[in-house]
Amino acid sequence: xxxxxxxxxxxxxxxxxxxxxxxxxxxxxxxxxxxxxxxxxxxxxxxxxxxxxxxxxxxxxxxxxxxxxxxxxxxxxxxxxxxxxxxxxxxxxxxxxxxxxxxxxxxxxxxxxxxxxxxxxxxxxxxxxxxxxxxxxxxxxxxxxxxxxxxxxxxxxxxxxxxxxxxxxxxxxxxxxxxxxxxxxxxxxxxxxxxxxxxxxxxxxxxxxxxxxxxxxxxxxxxxxxxxxxxxxxxxxxxxxxxxxxxxxxxxxxxxxxxxxxxxxxxxxxxxxxxxxxxxxxxxxxxxxxxxxxxxxxxxxxxxx
Amino acid sequence: xxxxxxxxxxxxxxxxxxxxxxxxxxxxxxxxxxxxxxxxxxxxxxxxxxxxxxxxxxxxxxxxxxxxxxxxxxxxxxxxxxxxxxxxxxxxxxxxxxxxxxxxxxxxxxxxxxxxxxxxxxxxxxxxxxxxxxxxxxxxxxxxxxxxxxxxxxxxxxxxxxxxxxxxxxxxxxxxxxxxxxxxxxxxxxxxxxxxxxxxxxxxxxxxxxxxxxxxxxxxxxxxxxxxxxxxxxxxxxxxxxxxxxxxxxxxxxxxxxxxxxxxxxxxxxxxxxxxxxxxxxxxxxxxxxxxxxxx
Amino acid sequence: xxxxxxxxxxxxxxxxxxxxxxxxxxxxxxxxxxxxxxxxxxxxxxxxxxxxxxxxxxxxxxxxxxxxxxxxxxxxxxxxxxxxxxxxxxxxxxxxxxxxxxxxxxxxxxxxxxxxxxxxxxxxxxxxxxxxxxxxxxxxxxxxxxxxxxxxxxxxxxxxxxxxxxxxxxxxxxxxxxxxxxxxxxxxxxxxxxxxxxxxxxxxxxxxxxxxxxxxxxxxxxxxxxxxxxxxxxxxxxxxxxxxxxxxxxxxxxxxxxxxxxxxxxxxxxx
Numbered sequence: 001x002x003x004x005x006x007x008x009x010x011x012x013x014x015x016x017x018x019x020x021x022x023x024x025x026x027x028x029x030x031x032x033x034x035x036x037x038x039x040x041x042x043x044x045x046x047x048x049x050x051x052x053x054x055x056x057x058x059x060x061x062x063x064x065x066x067x068x069x070x071x072x073x074x075x076x077x078x079x080x081x082x083x084x085x086x087x088x089x090x091x092x093x094x095x096x097x098x099x100x101x102x103x104x105x106x107x108x109x110x111x112x113x114x115x116x117x118x119x120x121x122x123x124x125x126x127x128x129x130x131x132x133x134x135x136x137x138x139x140x141x142x143x144x145x146x147x148x149x150x151x152x153x154x155x156x157x158x159x160x161x162x163x164x165x166x167x168x169x170x171x172x173x174x175x176x177x178x179x180x181x182x183x184x185x186x187x188x189x190x191x192x193x194x195x196x197x198x199x200x201x202x203x204x205x206x207x208x209x210x211x212x213x214x215x216x217x218x219x220x221x222x223x224x225x226x227x228x229x230x231x232x233x234x235x236x237x238x239x240x241x242x243x244x245x246x247x248x249x250x251x252x253x254x255x256x257x258x259x260x261x262x263x264x265x266x267x268x269x270x271x272x273x274x275x276x277x278x279x280x281x282x283x284x285x286x287x288x289x290x291x292x293x294x295x296x297x298x299x300x301x302x303x304x305x
Numbered sequence: 306x307x308x309x310x311x312x313x314x315x316x317x318x319x320x321x322x323x324x325x326x327x328x329x330x331x332x333x334x335x336x337x338x339x340x341x342x343x344x345x346x347x348x349x350x351x352x353x354x355x356x357x358x359x360x361x362x363x364x365x366x367x368x369x370x371x372x373x374x375x376x377x378x379x380x381x382x383x384x385x386x387x388x389x390x391x392x393x394x395x396x397x398x399x400x401x402x403x404x405x406x407x408x409x410x411x412x413x414x415x416x417x418x419x420x421x422x423x424x425x426x427x428x429x430x431x432x433x434x435x436x437x438x439x440x441x442x443x444x445x446x447x448x449x450x451x452x453x454x455x456x457x458x459x460x461x462x463x464x465x466x467x468x469x470x471x472x473x474x475x476x477x478x479x480x481x482x483x484x485x486x487x488x489x490x491x492x493x494x495x496x497x498x499x500x501x502x503x504x505x506x507x508x509x510x511x512x513x514x515x516x517x518x519x520x521x522x523x524x525x526x527x528x529x530x531x532x533x534x535x536x537x538x539x540x541x542x543x544x545x546x547x548x549x550x551x552x553x554x555x556x557x558x559x560x561x562x563x564x565x566x567x568x569x570x571x572x573x574x575x576x577x578x579x580x581x582x583x584x585x586x587x588x589x590x591x592x593x594x595x596x597x598x599x600x601x
Numbered sequence: 602x603x604x605x606x607x608x609x610x611x612x613x614x615x616x617x618x619x620x621x622x623x624x625x626x627x628x629x630x631x632x633x634x635x636x637x638x639x640x641x642x643x644x645x646x647x648x649x650x651x652x653x654x655x656x657x658x659x660x661x662x663x664x665x666x667x668x669x670x671x672x673x674x675x676x677x678x679x680x681x682x683x684x685x686x687x688x689x690x691x692x693x694x695x696x697x698x699x700x701x702x703x704x705x706x707x708x709x710x711x712x713x714x715x716x717x718x719x720x721x722x723x724x725x726x727x728x729x730x731x732x733x734x735x736x737x738x739x740x741x742x743x744x745x746x747x748x749x750x751x752x753x754x755x756x757x758x759x760x761x762x763x764x765x766x767x768x769x770x771x772x773x774x775x776x777x778x779x780x781x782x783x784x785x786x787x788x789x790x791x792x793x794x795x796x797x798x799x800x801x802x803x804x805x806x807x808x809x810x811x812x813x814x815x816x817x818x819x820x821x822x823x824x825x826x827x828x829x830x831x832x833x834x835x836x837x838x839x840x841x842x843x844x845x846x847x848x849x850x851x852x853x854x855x856x857x858x859x860x861x862x863x864x865x866x867x868x869x870x871x872x
Contacts, residue, residue: 006747007751007817008817010744010747011786011817013740013744014730014733014734014744014784014785014786015786017730017733017734017735017736017740018706018733018734018786019733019734019735020703022496022700022702022703026496026498026499029498030496030497030498033396033498033502034400034404034498036396037396037397037399037400037404038400039396040392040393040394040396040397040400041396041397041400041401041405041409041413043393043397044393044397044413044416044417044420044468044472045412045413045416047420047465048416048417048419048420049416050435051420051423051428051431051435051465052419054431054434054435055427055430055431058434104326105326105329105330108322108323108325108326108327109323109326109327109330111323112323112324112326112327113327115323116320116323116324117327127327127331129592130331130334131330131331132588132592133334133585133588133589133592134333134334134337135588136519136522136523136526136584136587136588137334137337137526137581137584137585138523138525138526138527138528138553138580138584139526139528140526140528140553140556140557140577140580141337141341141526141577141580141581141584142337143556143557144341144556144573144574144576144577145336145337145340145341145577148340148341148343148344148574149340152340168333171330171333172330172333175330199312199313199315199316200316200320201315201316201319201320201323202312202316204319204323225422228424229422229423229424229425229426229427230424230425231424231425231426231528231529232425232528232529232553232557235557235560236560256424256425256426256529257426259426259427259430260426260429260529260533263429263430263433263533274430275430275434278426278427278430278431281424281426281427282423282424282427285422285423285424286419286422288422289418289419289422406679407679483716484677485712485713485714485716486716486718486719487677488669488674488677488710488712489710489712489716489718489778490718491672491674491677491705492672492674492705492708492709492710492782492791493709493728493729493732493781493782493785494702494705494706494729494732494733494785495702495729495732496702499732503718503728504718504719507718507719507720508719
């Protein structure tokens with residue numbers, strides 16, 4: 001009985017302290033921070049818009065179709081005419097092969113972690129930890145490392161050296177993206193496939209690849225976008241060339257590096273070509289990102305569950 | 306056994322190849338470190354680590370390699386970028402995950418995806434066309450002589466580049482906070498804002514700090530865009546409008562000099578090594594902290 | 602028997618197995634759509650004051666949604682459409698003029714799993730109080746101690762009030778959450794399967810608390826555990842597929858179910 005009386009006292013005490021739920025100060029604070037938040041978001045969208053608009057504006061006014069059809073030729077940076085066909089083709093060769101290589105190794109890695117290593121929690125965690133570590137390593141370091149590899153193996157600057165370097169650079173990105181998707185495959189699915197008498201490698205190919213197909217495609221496009229847009233990693237290893245490469249051992253100038261060189265040229269006309277080239281590169285990147293959105297939506301239905 | 310020998314052989318081959326790929330990738334961080342360390346060995350024959358890191362004299366032709374201006378330049382530009390980027394990212398992350406209607410959230414996340422995709426060089430071009438003249442003008446208003454190529458320009462461009470990176474981590478953090486926590490706080494009589502301020506932000510704090518840390522590491526190694534707007538003068542910057550010369554820019558810019566002095570190759574590899582170590586230490590510490598925080 | 606079915610003000614059938622005027626929550630023609638799914642279908646029910654009312658039903662019948670409608674936590678979910686209304690006393694829950702923050706202060710919430718605030722034990726209790734008024738240190742200390750005692754947690758935690766609440770066991774956390782809900786002085790306590798994550802011992806402790814609390818508070822508890830409802834309920838609301846099938850005093854409900862679905866449910870057909 002004592003306690004009950006006390007409860008009503010306590011409740012009366014709390015009640016007497018009660019203040020209105022919404023005071024001016026509280027409301028003001030919320031309004032203030034909410035407007036800051038809106039400003040932040042508007043700023044982000046706005047800056048994105050400004051960047052795209054100015055790249056497009058500058059790019060469209062300097063673009064000509066002949067740029068896509070002609071090689072640079074000698075004296076390109078000295079304003080002797082020429083296009084960026086060799087840079088575009090070179091970039092495509094480089095990033096397509098690097099993406100393909102990284103896909104092969106990356107798939108194997110992701111499958112290894114999700115199919116074979118799942119039984120060894122500690123090793124798996126350690127592996128993921130190491131992958132997380134290299135995931136954030138900036139591309140310039142791969143550039144420097146690729147250069148020292150090149151010197152070590154006695155290879156000259158070439159498309160091949162570029163491919164190897166870029167492959168190393170996009171590998172962690174690729175693996176992480178695929179791993180994220182594969183992690184979501186329910187354990188029950190692989191258990192039931194294994195219990196039907198499949199070997200682990202068959203499990204990998206039949207279940208994981210099919211199940212994760214849209215995710216893998218997205219990962220490939222993500223890695224390809226990184227590969228084609230990066231300049232710092234290939235600055236050291238591909239050399240320079242004014243012609244479209246014809247073999248793996250040819251030197252090659254990639255599109256981002258070409259942009260960098262053009263904008264640093266003292267000639268206004270060459271700088272203009274840099275704007276046009278930047279415009280082309282941005283278009284390619286936007287197309288890739290659109291494609292990956294479309295594909296990840298479209299192929300959602302091929303998932304088994 | 307009903308597994309045919311053909312299937313078993315195939316299984317074995319595939320297994321071995323899979324493990325080989327795994328081992329190869331896991332060796333990569335060590336290979337990076339060893340490769341760069343071996344290459345920078347030449348530099349250490351005549352200089353001590355302390356000299357290299359804390360001397361401000363950079364005269365490769367007379368064999369003096371002081372990395373201090375580059376390290377300080379890197380730190381300044383990166384800190385500047387973080388100072389601009391972090392509050393904006395935090396506010397926007399809360400806005401998108403807590404307040405914004407689905408449509409608005411979609412617009413902002415699409416913008417972030419686009420920003421994330423734009424290549425570094427394109428940011429650089431935009432920086433040279435848009436940001437550098439702008440900074441030059443501001444310097445003019447402040448009565449300072451500057452062509453705009455400065456650590457401020459570098460910081461601004463860099464801050465935009467790390468927004469998608471930091472914001473994506475932050476949004477993920479706010480989205481993984483269980484909704485029940487919000488429900489509980491609301492039913493205790495808190496307003497939406499009080500809930501965010503007192504409960505969600507507190508819950509997210511370790512994650513927020515980690516996101517900022519990862520952002521710092523990411524910004525620290527960014528090369529091309531910064532290189533194109535930061536001025537690249539070997540001098541410790543003393544003001545926002547002074548040019549700087551960050552480490553990645555040094556590595557990217559000095560390629561032409563590689564043949565001339567044997568030590569410079571070693572010096573560049575050492576610069577890359579510093580970058581690598583900084584990034585690895587950041588990433589390792591933050592990962593470790595996150596694992597700890599999860600347990601707690 | 603005629604008191605089981607009363608004509609509501611608008612002529613709707615309101616489930617109210619007790620005299621008019623004793624209710625504190627009145628659900629009036631509530632419909633709730635989430636996207637294209639019709640989750641709550643024309644709910645008309647009244648909940649008596651200072652009694653323990655259990656909302657019973659198989660999972661997915663909308664009982665948790667109904668509970669969350671009572672303090673409008675549905676606001677947190679996009680794409681929800683509500684028609685009809687709920688009245689707490691005389692105040693409507695849904696409506697643009699409603700001060701929902703003030704209304705929520707009348708209700709405490711206990712969720713399925715304990716969700717302690719990311720603060721220490723002391724502040725978990727004090728947080729709600731500090732939001733609502735100015736207290737001196739001594740007053741706060743007194744209140745925190747009182748409410749921790751009320752849920753029999755004081756002796757277990759008095760030496761570590763400043764350590765994070767997440768370090769407590771799940772059972773202790775749930776009692777802390779109950780104390781936290783009580784401390785803000787609600788009239789109503791909403792509980793969403795509060796024992797489903799707990800071990801039998803902690804579960805029993807919470808049940809005992811509830812039985813004791815129903816003298817001073819109106820308790821609305823969602824559960825799908827029949828035996829639990831049987832042990833502690835004063836009244837039972839039985840829901841099935843988004844509809845209220847019947848509301849009866851607990852004794853009657855279990856001994857003499859009226860509707861076909863109820864009989865099936867009690868016989869264990871749905872579980």
